[in-house]
Amino acid sequence: MSIFNYKNKSFLKNKRFRNFLIGSSVSWLGSSMDNMIFTLIAIDITGSPASVGVMLMVLSLPNFLFSLFGGTFADMFDKKKIIVWTNYIRCVLIGIILVLFVFNKLNFFLLCAVLFIVESLSNFCGPATAATIPRLLTKQEYFKARSFSGGILQGISMIGPSISTVLVALTGYWVPLTVDSLSYLFAGKMVSVTDMSDIQEKSTAKRGIKEVVHNTVDGFRYIKSNKFLVKLVIIILLMNLVLGLFDVPLPFMMKENFNLDKTYYAYLKTIFAGAGLLSTIFLTKYEVKKPGKTIILFMFIMGGALILFGLSKNYYLACVLSAISAFFRTCIAITLWSFISIISDDKYRGRVVATIGMVITSVVPLSNGVSGILVERFPAGMIFTFGGVVFIIISLIYCFDSYVMNYTISEEANAVGA
Numbered sequence: 268m269s270i271f272n273y274k275n276k277s278f279l280k281n282k283r284f285r286n287f288l289i290g291s292s293v294s295w296l297g298s299s300m301d302n303m304i305f306t307l308i309a310i311d312i313t314g315s316p317a318s319v320g321v322m323l324m325v326l327s328l329p330n331f332l333f334s335l336f337g338g339t340f341a342d343m344f345d346k347k348k349i350i351v352w353t354n355y356i357r358c359v360l361i362g363i364i365l366v367l368f369v370f371n372k373l374n375f376f377l378l379c380a381v382l383f384i385v386e387s388l389s390n391f392c393g394p395a396t397a398a399t400i401p402r403l404l405t406k407q408e409y410f411k412a413r414s415f416s417g418g419i420l421q422g423i424s425m426i427g428p429s430i431s432t433v434l435v436a437l438t439g440y441w442v443p444l445t446v447d448s449l450s451y452l453f454a455g456k457m458v459s460v461t462d463m464s465d466i467q468e469k470s471t472a473k474r475g476i477k478e479v480v481h482n483t484v485d486g487f488r489y490i491k492s493n494k495f496l497v498k499l500v501i502i503i504l505l506m507n508l509v510l511g512l513f514d515v516p517l518p519f520m521m522k523e524n525f526n527l528d529k530t531y532y533a534y535l536k537t538i539f540a541g542a543g544l545l546s547t548i549f550l551t552k553y554e555v556k557k558p559g560k561t562i563i564l565f566m567f568i569m570g571g572a573l574i575l576f577g578l579s580k581n582y583y584l585a586c587v588l589s590a591i592s593a594f595f596r597t598c599i600a601i602t603l604w605s606f607i608s609i610i611s612d613d614k615y616r617g618r619v620v621a622t623i624g625m626v627i628t629s630v631v632p633l634s635n636g637v638s639g640i641l642v643e644r645f646p647a648g649m650i651f652t653f654g655g656v657v658f659i660i661i662s663l664i665y666c667f668d669s670y671v672m673n674y675t676i677s678e679e680a681n682a683v684g685a
Contacts, residue, residue, distance in 0.1 A: 281403060283461050291396070291420070292416075295427075296446075297450030300446070309378060326386050336391075337392075339486065358448050358451035368440055390621075394624075414548075483618065495671070496610060496619070499607050509654045510634075511630065511631040525580065534586070542591070546593075559672050566658050569599065570661075572591040576588040
Protein backbone atom coordinates (compact mmCIF):
# COMPACT_ATOMS: atom_id res chain seq x y z
CA MET A 268 0.00 0.00 0.00
CA SER A 269 1.27 3.44 -0.93
CA ILE A 270 1.92 5.82 1.93
CA PHE A 271 0.39 8.65 -0.14
CA ASN A 272 -2.92 9.03 -1.93
CA TYR A 273 -3.93 12.06 -4.01
CA LYS A 274 -7.23 13.66 -2.95
CA ASN A 275 -9.07 16.96 -3.33
CA LYS A 276 -9.55 19.47 -0.52
CA SER A 277 -12.86 18.08 0.77
CA PHE A 278 -12.23 19.60 4.19
CA LEU A 279 -12.83 23.07 2.75
CA LYS A 280 -16.48 22.09 2.25
CA ASN A 281 -16.79 21.83 6.03
CA LYS A 282 -18.35 25.17 7.04
CA ARG A 283 -17.35 24.84 10.68
CA PHE A 284 -13.71 24.27 9.80
CA ARG A 285 -13.82 27.22 7.39
CA ASN A 286 -15.06 29.46 10.18
CA PHE A 287 -12.17 28.37 12.40
CA LEU A 288 -9.69 28.78 9.56
CA ILE A 289 -10.85 32.29 8.60
CA GLY A 290 -10.98 33.43 12.20
CA SER A 291 -7.59 32.00 13.12
CA SER A 292 -5.99 33.41 9.95
CA VAL A 293 -7.15 36.94 10.72
CA SER A 294 -6.14 36.53 14.37
CA TRP A 295 -2.74 35.19 13.30
CA LEU A 296 -2.18 38.26 11.14
CA GLY A 297 -2.61 40.40 14.24
CA SER A 298 -0.38 38.13 16.30
CA SER A 299 2.34 38.13 13.63
CA MET A 300 2.43 41.91 13.89
CA ASP A 301 2.73 41.87 17.69
CA ASN A 302 6.47 41.32 18.10
CA MET A 303 7.39 44.11 15.73
CA ILE A 304 4.86 46.60 17.12
CA PHE A 305 5.48 46.02 20.81
CA THR A 306 9.24 45.86 20.36
CA LEU A 307 9.18 49.30 18.77
CA ILE A 308 6.80 50.65 21.42
CA ALA A 309 9.06 49.32 24.21
CA ILE A 310 12.06 51.05 22.65
CA ASP A 311 10.11 54.31 22.21
CA ILE A 312 8.96 54.26 25.83
CA THR A 313 12.27 53.35 27.47
CA GLY A 314 14.93 54.12 24.87
CA SER A 315 16.73 51.00 26.10
CA PRO A 316 17.49 47.86 24.07
CA ALA A 317 17.54 45.93 27.36
CA SER A 318 13.84 46.66 27.76
CA VAL A 319 13.11 44.50 24.73
CA GLY A 320 14.86 41.57 26.37
CA VAL A 321 12.89 42.08 29.59
CA MET A 322 9.62 42.24 27.66
CA LEU A 323 10.37 39.06 25.71
CA MET A 324 11.28 37.29 28.94
CA VAL A 325 7.98 38.37 30.50
CA LEU A 326 6.09 37.11 27.44
CA SER A 327 7.76 33.70 27.71
CA LEU A 328 6.64 33.16 31.33
CA PRO A 329 2.95 32.32 30.66
CA ASN A 330 3.92 29.30 28.61
CA PHE A 331 5.68 27.76 31.61
CA LEU A 332 3.06 28.90 34.11
CA PHE A 333 -0.22 28.20 32.33
CA SER A 334 0.17 25.91 29.32
CA LEU A 335 -0.50 22.73 31.31
CA PHE A 336 -3.52 24.23 33.02
CA GLY A 337 -4.70 25.61 29.68
CA GLY A 338 -4.85 22.05 28.34
CA THR A 339 -6.68 20.90 31.46
CA PHE A 340 -9.24 23.70 31.16
CA ALA A 341 -9.79 22.76 27.51
CA ASP A 342 -10.64 19.19 28.55
CA MET A 343 -12.78 20.18 31.54
CA PHE A 344 -14.75 23.20 30.34
CA ASP A 345 -16.72 24.36 27.30
CA LYS A 346 -14.06 24.68 24.58
CA LYS A 347 -16.14 27.03 22.45
CA LYS A 348 -16.60 29.49 25.31
CA ILE A 349 -12.88 29.37 26.12
CA ILE A 350 -11.95 30.19 22.51
CA VAL A 351 -14.56 32.94 22.15
CA TRP A 352 -13.94 34.73 25.44
CA THR A 353 -10.14 34.53 25.38
CA ASN A 354 -10.27 36.22 21.96
CA TYR A 355 -12.73 38.87 23.13
CA ILE A 356 -10.67 39.65 26.23
CA ARG A 357 -7.47 39.90 24.17
CA CYS A 358 -9.28 42.33 21.87
CA VAL A 359 -10.12 44.52 24.85
CA LEU A 360 -6.60 44.32 26.30
CA ILE A 361 -4.91 45.38 23.05
CA GLY A 362 -7.50 48.16 22.88
CA ILE A 363 -6.42 49.30 26.33
CA ILE A 364 -2.80 49.50 25.17
CA LEU A 365 -3.97 51.55 22.19
CA VAL A 366 -5.92 54.02 24.34
CA LEU A 367 -3.10 54.38 26.86
CA PHE A 368 -0.57 54.98 24.09
CA VAL A 369 -2.76 57.55 22.28
CA PHE A 370 -3.22 59.54 25.51
CA ASN A 371 0.47 59.17 26.41
CA LYS A 372 -0.33 57.20 29.56
CA LEU A 373 1.40 53.96 28.61
CA ASN A 374 4.52 53.05 30.58
CA PHE A 375 6.77 50.02 30.32
CA PHE A 376 5.33 48.31 33.40
CA LEU A 377 1.74 48.57 32.11
CA LEU A 378 2.82 47.36 28.66
CA CYS A 379 4.47 44.24 30.09
CA ALA A 380 1.58 43.60 32.50
CA VAL A 381 -1.09 43.75 29.79
CA LEU A 382 0.96 41.68 27.32
CA PHE A 383 1.56 39.10 30.05
CA ILE A 384 -2.22 38.66 30.39
CA VAL A 385 -2.65 38.54 26.60
CA GLU A 386 -0.02 35.81 26.31
CA SER A 387 -1.53 33.93 29.27
CA LEU A 388 -4.92 33.85 27.54
CA SER A 389 -3.23 32.42 24.43
CA ASN A 390 -2.19 29.42 26.53
CA PHE A 391 -5.86 28.69 27.19
CA CYS A 392 -7.17 29.47 23.72
CA GLY A 393 -4.54 27.37 21.90
CA PRO A 394 -5.24 24.00 23.57
CA ALA A 395 -9.01 24.55 23.31
CA THR A 396 -8.68 25.16 19.58
CA ALA A 397 -6.31 22.22 19.11
CA ALA A 398 -8.73 19.93 20.97
CA THR A 399 -11.77 21.13 18.98
CA ILE A 400 -10.72 21.12 15.33
CA PRO A 401 -9.95 17.36 15.12
CA ARG A 402 -13.54 16.64 16.13
CA LEU A 403 -14.90 18.61 13.19
CA LEU A 404 -13.15 16.48 10.56
CA THR A 405 -12.37 12.90 9.60
CA LYS A 406 -8.86 11.65 10.31
CA GLN A 407 -7.70 12.04 6.71
CA GLU A 408 -9.34 15.45 6.42
CA TYR A 409 -7.57 16.54 9.58
CA PHE A 410 -4.13 15.65 8.18
CA LYS A 411 -4.82 17.70 5.04
CA ALA A 412 -6.57 20.51 6.90
CA ARG A 413 -3.65 20.92 9.31
CA SER A 414 -1.27 21.15 6.37
CA PHE A 415 -3.47 23.67 4.56
CA SER A 416 -3.98 25.89 7.59
CA GLY A 417 -0.29 25.58 8.47
CA GLY A 418 0.62 26.88 5.01
CA ILE A 419 -1.72 29.84 5.34
CA LEU A 420 -0.44 30.72 8.82
CA GLN A 421 3.17 30.39 7.71
CA GLY A 422 2.50 32.70 4.77
CA ILE A 423 0.87 35.21 7.11
CA SER A 424 3.88 34.97 9.45
CA MET A 425 6.13 35.91 6.56
CA ILE A 426 4.18 39.05 5.59
CA GLY A 427 2.83 40.14 8.99
CA PRO A 428 6.00 41.88 10.26
CA SER A 429 6.40 43.70 6.94
CA ILE A 430 2.80 44.91 7.04
CA SER A 431 3.22 46.17 10.60
CA THR A 432 6.44 48.00 9.66
CA VAL A 433 4.74 49.77 6.75
CA LEU A 434 1.71 50.70 8.87
CA VAL A 435 3.88 52.07 11.68
CA ALA A 436 5.90 54.11 9.19
CA LEU A 437 2.78 55.56 7.51
CA THR A 438 0.35 55.98 10.41
CA GLY A 439 2.20 55.48 13.68
CA TYR A 440 1.06 52.81 16.11
CA TRP A 441 -2.69 53.40 16.29
CA VAL A 442 -3.59 51.66 12.99
CA PRO A 443 -1.59 48.44 13.56
CA LEU A 444 -2.79 48.28 17.17
CA THR A 445 -6.38 48.70 15.97
CA VAL A 446 -5.91 45.95 13.39
CA ASP A 447 -4.39 43.72 16.07
CA SER A 448 -7.29 44.32 18.46
CA LEU A 449 -10.00 43.81 15.84
CA SER A 450 -8.36 40.60 14.62
CA TYR A 451 -9.07 38.98 18.00
CA LEU A 452 -12.64 40.29 17.95
CA PHE A 453 -13.16 38.82 14.48
CA ALA A 454 -11.68 35.44 15.49
CA GLY A 455 -13.95 35.24 18.53
CA LYS A 456 -17.00 36.17 16.47
CA MET A 457 -16.29 33.52 13.81
CA VAL A 458 -16.20 30.81 16.49
CA SER A 459 -19.22 32.18 18.35
CA VAL A 460 -21.44 31.80 15.25
CA THR A 461 -20.23 28.25 14.63
CA ASP A 462 -22.64 25.53 15.73
CA MET A 463 -20.76 22.91 17.74
CA SER A 464 -23.66 21.53 19.77
CA ASP A 465 -23.12 18.00 18.44
CA ILE A 466 -19.54 17.78 19.74
CA GLN A 467 -19.92 19.68 23.01
CA GLU A 468 -20.13 17.43 26.03
CA LYS A 469 -21.76 18.54 29.27
CA SER A 470 -19.63 17.51 32.20
CA THR A 471 -21.17 16.89 35.61
CA ALA A 472 -17.79 16.58 37.32
CA LYS A 473 -16.69 19.05 39.99
CA ARG A 474 -14.59 21.92 38.72
CA GLY A 475 -12.66 23.25 41.69
CA ILE A 476 -8.95 23.92 42.01
CA LYS A 477 -8.30 20.40 43.33
CA GLU A 478 -10.05 18.93 40.30
CA VAL A 479 -7.97 21.08 37.94
CA VAL A 480 -4.74 19.88 39.57
CA HIS A 481 -6.00 16.30 39.62
CA ASN A 482 -6.91 16.39 35.93
CA THR A 483 -3.55 17.93 35.05
CA VAL A 484 -1.76 15.05 36.78
CA ASP A 485 -4.18 12.62 35.15
CA GLY A 486 -3.11 13.98 31.77
CA PHE A 487 0.50 13.04 32.53
CA ARG A 488 -0.64 9.57 33.52
CA TYR A 489 -2.56 9.19 30.27
CA ILE A 490 0.48 10.10 28.17
CA LYS A 491 2.70 7.79 30.22
CA SER A 492 0.27 4.86 29.93
CA ASN A 493 -0.03 5.19 26.14
CA LYS A 494 3.20 3.58 24.95
CA PHE A 495 2.56 4.47 21.32
CA LEU A 496 1.99 8.11 22.21
CA VAL A 497 5.19 8.08 24.28
CA LYS A 498 7.13 6.91 21.20
CA LEU A 499 5.81 9.84 19.18
CA VAL A 500 6.58 12.27 22.01
CA ILE A 501 10.16 10.98 22.13
CA ILE A 502 10.50 11.55 18.38
CA ILE A 503 9.21 15.12 18.53
CA LEU A 504 11.31 15.83 21.64
CA LEU A 505 14.54 14.58 20.05
CA MET A 506 13.73 16.34 16.81
CA ASN A 507 13.30 19.73 18.49
CA LEU A 508 16.32 19.14 20.71
CA VAL A 509 18.49 18.66 17.63
CA LEU A 510 16.86 21.43 15.56
CA GLY A 511 17.46 23.82 18.44
CA LEU A 512 21.20 23.35 17.88
CA PHE A 513 21.05 24.95 14.43
CA ASP A 514 20.07 28.56 15.16
CA VAL A 515 23.42 29.72 16.54
CA PRO A 516 25.92 28.09 14.11
CA LEU A 517 24.16 29.12 10.89
CA PRO A 518 25.58 32.67 10.60
CA PHE A 519 29.06 31.45 11.60
CA MET A 520 28.89 28.78 8.90
CA MET A 521 28.66 31.50 6.22
CA LYS A 522 32.25 32.57 6.90
CA GLU A 523 33.74 29.19 7.78
CA ASN A 524 32.29 27.14 4.90
CA PHE A 525 31.62 29.70 2.14
CA ASN A 526 33.84 32.69 3.01
CA LEU A 527 30.80 34.95 2.89
CA ASP A 528 29.54 37.66 5.21
CA LYS A 529 27.34 36.34 8.02
CA THR A 530 24.39 38.34 6.69
CA TYR A 531 24.03 35.77 3.89
CA TYR A 532 22.41 33.45 6.39
CA ALA A 533 19.28 35.63 6.08
CA TYR A 534 18.81 34.29 2.54
CA LEU A 535 18.95 30.75 3.88
CA LYS A 536 16.31 31.62 6.47
CA THR A 537 14.08 32.85 3.64
CA ILE A 538 14.66 29.59 1.78
CA PHE A 539 13.73 27.67 4.94
CA ALA A 540 10.42 29.53 5.12
CA GLY A 541 9.69 29.06 1.42
CA ALA A 542 10.46 25.34 1.49
CA GLY A 543 8.29 24.95 4.58
CA LEU A 544 5.43 26.64 2.73
CA LEU A 545 5.84 24.27 -0.22
CA SER A 546 5.69 21.28 2.12
CA THR A 547 2.28 22.37 3.41
CA ILE A 548 1.02 22.53 -0.19
CA PHE A 549 2.42 19.04 -0.82
CA LEU A 550 0.69 17.55 2.22
CA THR A 551 -2.56 19.27 1.26
CA LYS A 552 -2.48 17.57 -2.14
CA TYR A 553 -1.82 14.08 -0.79
CA GLU A 554 -3.32 12.00 1.97
CA VAL A 555 -0.85 10.38 4.34
CA LYS A 556 -1.93 6.75 4.55
CA LYS A 557 0.82 5.55 6.88
CA PRO A 558 1.94 8.49 9.05
CA GLY A 559 4.54 6.51 11.03
CA LYS A 560 6.31 5.27 7.92
CA THR A 561 6.06 8.76 6.39
CA ILE A 562 7.71 10.37 9.43
CA ILE A 563 10.58 7.87 9.51
CA LEU A 564 11.20 8.08 5.75
CA PHE A 565 11.18 11.87 5.76
CA MET A 566 13.47 11.98 8.79
CA PHE A 567 16.00 9.76 7.02
CA ILE A 568 15.99 12.05 3.95
CA MET A 569 16.24 15.17 6.13
CA GLY A 570 19.18 13.65 8.01
CA GLY A 571 21.03 12.95 4.77
CA ALA A 572 20.44 16.49 3.51
CA LEU A 573 21.72 17.96 6.79
CA ILE A 574 24.89 15.85 6.70
CA LEU A 575 25.68 17.10 3.19
CA PHE A 576 24.70 20.67 4.16
CA GLY A 577 27.19 20.67 7.02
CA LEU A 578 29.96 19.36 4.74
CA SER A 579 29.16 21.63 1.80
CA LYS A 580 31.64 24.29 0.69
CA ASN A 581 29.42 25.69 -2.07
CA TYR A 582 26.81 28.25 -1.01
CA TYR A 583 24.36 27.47 -3.83
CA LEU A 584 24.50 23.75 -3.14
CA ALA A 585 23.94 24.55 0.52
CA CYS A 586 20.83 26.54 -0.45
CA VAL A 587 19.42 23.49 -2.26
CA LEU A 588 20.24 21.17 0.64
CA SER A 589 18.74 23.58 3.17
CA ALA A 590 15.54 23.72 1.12
CA ILE A 591 15.35 19.91 1.09
CA SER A 592 15.90 19.65 4.84
CA ALA A 593 13.37 22.43 5.59
CA PHE A 594 10.78 20.83 3.29
CA PHE A 595 10.96 17.47 5.03
CA ARG A 596 11.30 19.02 8.48
CA THR A 597 7.96 20.79 8.03
CA CYS A 598 6.38 17.64 6.59
CA ILE A 599 7.53 15.70 9.65
CA ALA A 600 6.28 18.33 12.11
CA ILE A 601 2.81 18.56 10.53
CA THR A 602 2.43 14.79 10.20
CA LEU A 603 3.71 14.16 13.70
CA TRP A 604 1.42 16.68 15.38
CA SER A 605 -1.55 15.47 13.33
CA PHE A 606 -0.72 11.88 14.27
CA ILE A 607 -0.57 12.78 17.96
CA SER A 608 -3.92 14.57 17.76
CA ILE A 609 -5.83 11.76 16.07
CA ILE A 610 -4.61 8.99 18.38
CA SER A 611 -5.29 11.01 21.55
CA ASP A 612 -8.55 10.39 23.36
CA ASP A 613 -11.03 13.28 23.15
CA LYS A 614 -11.07 13.58 26.93
CA TYR A 615 -7.30 14.13 27.04
CA ARG A 616 -6.44 15.85 23.76
CA GLY A 617 -6.16 19.35 25.23
CA ARG A 618 -3.79 18.17 27.95
CA VAL A 619 -1.72 16.09 25.51
CA VAL A 620 -1.20 19.02 23.13
CA ALA A 621 -0.44 21.48 25.96
CA THR A 622 1.96 19.13 27.76
CA ILE A 623 3.97 18.30 24.64
CA GLY A 624 4.04 21.97 23.64
CA MET A 625 5.40 22.97 27.04
CA VAL A 626 8.09 20.28 26.94
CA ILE A 627 9.21 21.40 23.48
CA THR A 628 9.39 25.09 24.39
CA SER A 629 11.43 24.12 27.45
CA VAL A 630 13.90 22.05 25.45
CA VAL A 631 14.61 24.49 22.61
CA PRO A 632 16.15 27.28 24.77
CA LEU A 633 18.36 24.68 26.47
CA SER A 634 19.43 23.38 23.07
CA ASN A 635 20.15 26.94 21.88
CA GLY A 636 22.43 27.45 24.88
CA VAL A 637 24.31 24.21 24.23
CA SER A 638 24.76 25.13 20.57
CA GLY A 639 26.50 28.36 21.59
CA ILE A 640 29.07 26.34 23.52
CA LEU A 641 29.50 23.89 20.64
CA VAL A 642 30.11 26.69 18.10
CA GLU A 643 33.04 27.93 20.21
CA ARG A 644 34.67 24.48 20.19
CA PHE A 645 33.74 22.93 16.84
CA PRO A 646 33.30 24.07 13.22
CA ALA A 647 29.75 25.34 12.65
CA GLY A 648 29.15 22.93 9.77
CA MET A 649 30.00 19.97 11.98
CA ILE A 650 26.97 20.72 14.17
CA PHE A 651 24.63 20.33 11.19
CA THR A 652 26.40 17.12 10.16
CA PHE A 653 26.09 15.79 13.70
CA GLY A 654 22.38 16.65 13.71
CA GLY A 655 21.89 14.83 10.42
CA VAL A 656 23.58 11.72 11.80
CA VAL A 657 21.30 11.81 14.86
CA PHE A 658 18.20 11.98 12.63
CA ILE A 659 19.38 9.03 10.56
CA ILE A 660 20.04 7.00 13.73
CA ILE A 661 16.55 7.83 15.04
CA SER A 662 14.95 6.81 11.75
CA LEU A 663 16.88 3.53 11.66
CA ILE A 664 15.85 2.69 15.22
CA TYR A 665 12.17 3.38 14.60
CA CYS A 666 12.07 1.60 11.23
CA PHE A 667 12.19 -1.67 13.21
CA ASP A 668 9.07 -0.69 15.17
CA SER A 669 6.37 -2.52 13.22
CA TYR A 670 3.49 -0.75 14.95
CA VAL A 671 4.78 2.73 14.13
CA MET A 672 5.67 1.74 10.57
CA ASN A 673 2.41 -0.07 9.78
CA TYR A 674 -0.17 2.16 11.46
CA THR A 675 -2.70 3.04 8.75
CA ILE A 676 -5.23 5.86 8.68
CA SER A 677 -8.63 4.36 7.91
CA GLU A 678 -11.15 5.92 5.56
CA GLU A 679 -13.58 7.19 8.18
CA ALA A 680 -16.70 9.19 7.46
CA ASN A 681 -17.09 10.40 11.01
CA ALA A 682 -15.14 12.99 12.93
CA VAL A 683 -11.98 12.03 14.73
CA GLY A 684 -13.42 12.00 18.17
CA ALA A 685 -16.94 10.90 17.33
